[in-house]
Amino acid sequence: MTTAPRPPHAVDVLLQRLDPGVPAPAYAHPGDAGVDLVTTLDAEVAPGERVLLPTGIAIALPDGYAAFVHPRSGLAVKYGVSLVNAPGTVDAGYRGEIKVSLVNLDPREPVVLHRGDRIAQLVVQRVEHAVFHEVERLPGSDRGEGGFGSSGR
Numbered sequence: 001m002t003t004a005p006r007p008p009h010a011v012d013v014l015l016q017r018l019d020p021g022v023p024a025p026a027y028a029h030p031g032d033a034g035v036d037l038v039t040t041l042d043a044e045v046a047p048g049e050r051v052l053l054p055t056g057i058a059i060a061l062p063d064g065y066a067a068f069v070h071p072r073s074g075l076a077v078k079y080g081v082s083l084v085n086a087p088g089t090v091d092a093g094y095r096g097e098i099k100v101s102l103v104n105l106d107p108r109e110p111v112v113l114h115r116g117d118r119i120a121q122l123v124v125q126r127v128e129h130a131v132f133h134e135v136e137r138l139p140g141s142d143r144g145e146g147g148f149g150s151s152g153r
């Protein structure tokens, strides 16, 4: 087996496998943004129902990073399965098990998931910490207060 070369932008993340049956997260292709997360439990999710599923892993990210739990597009398009809180935010200081809040948006069909199924993907990103400076008036801008469709359809 050959080990993929370490990309120049790689960041070291500590991984704890809480369930030894879960594979270590791995990028399926070199340019992928996310690693897939699996469920350690079987579940049947009724239309409109939501469920919080364990992934069997915990991580420790360096300060200045966060990980975001994103939906998988295949599950979304084929079955209407998304995340209630997309994207879920995993803080650098969080040491608990990463969990996935799935929702079945299909109006008719339940979704059956089995232990080991890939249910979401985790994207590790740098995040800035803002230093907030309170002011009486914000500086003007081209957009101003326009939003929520102000540019038309």
Ligand SMILES: O=c1ccn([C@H]2C[C@H](O)[C@@H](COP(=O)(O)OP(=O)(O)OP(=O)(O)O)O2)c(=O)[nH]1
Binding pocket: 069, 085, 087, 088, 089, 090, 091, 092, 094, 097, 098, 099, 100, 101
């Ligand atoms: O999809 C997710 C979202 C969050 N978390 C974990 C990691 C995160 O660091 C923690 C708290 O998440 P968040 O801040 O979004 O939840 P909250 O409702 O604000 O809880 P808290 O009061 O604990 O911050 O829960 C997950 O495992 N999966």
Ligand SMILES: [Mg+2]
Binding pocket: none
């Ligand atoms: Mg919070």
